[in-house]
Amino acid sequence: DIVIVRELTSGSYFGEPRGIFKEGNERVGINTHRYTESEIERAARSAFELARRRSNRVCSMEKANVMEAGVLWRDVVTEVHQADYADVELSHMYADNGAMQLVRAPKQFDVILTDNLFGDILSDCAAMLTGSLGMLPSASLGAPMENGRPKALYEPVHGSAPDIAGQGKANPTACVLSFAMALRYSFDLGTEATRIETAVEKVLADGVRTADLLQADGDTAVSTTQMGDAIVAALTTSL
Structure with a gap:
């Protein structure tokens, strides 16, 4: 019984600049992974509020080890937690490890908080824990x-x-x-x-x-x- 809270209006799918451009003699595809503090805070509050109605646990997933947007994501989620949701258990995990952990030991999770791109991938990974997207x-x-x-x-x-x-x-x-x-x-x-x-x-x-x-x-x-x-x-x- 897992809920994935995926931010839906920003990140790699909407960030600018984006597109396919000519660079020298070849084309280059660009997508910008962009997040503001307010976008992250909005998603974080949704996850914490939801956790209070479930098992009071949130695991936030990003790639803070290689992405500045991931560093900001972790910082803002932590700040929101400390300010208003200290009663909720919060953990952090890199999204690639999160995908592996979903397959290895899914019962460790209750509410997963993540961004638009990773949420797309992680939710489909979690889907097959049930045997079918249906x-x-x-x-x-x-x-x-x-x-x-x-x-x-x-x-x-x-x-x-x-x-x-x-x-x-x-x-x-x-x-x-x-x-x-x-x-x-x-x-x-x-x-x-x-x-x-x-x-x-x-x-x-x-x-x-x-x-x-x-x-x-x-x-x-x-x-x-x-x-x-x-x-x-x-x-x-x-x-």
Whole structure:
């Protein structure tokens, strides 16, 4: 049970200058890994607030050993922690070691805080701990609105998979769990979110599998609708 808090609006994907330029007789591709203190602070506060609602642990990942942006990231995260979140356990790890540790011993992590580029890589690495991208929910959370709720977009981690559209093969679990995240983080309905997550766990424990989760050649896959119906049945049973 890991949550990766990935900063989404800056870093290598948006920094300037960027582009493909002519340099002498050859082309050069440039992307700028750029972060401001306020961008890092915003992501750090999100991670610490989330940790307080979970296991009170944050591991921040960057490359402070070779990147100045990583040095600033570590400094700002530490400053925010010392100023306002000393009750939360904070550790730091280089992102490449973090990828290895996710594979080696994933249970050591609870909330992982990282930047845009490393978050992209680490979240896909963590995805396969579950066996399939079809299992993973996600939330893009912004600043709180006047009602106190964050601006938010909840969706499965995976893409739309047009190659299997209409074939009944898609795993609906990530979509269902994304709704559970919406209940927990936008509507403060943690009990209801847990009921949905528990229903999903029961269905998986009972051996119900869509095609992406089959473990052996002799296993039989259920359809998208059948998987959804099984989750609803498990949820109804828990009422």
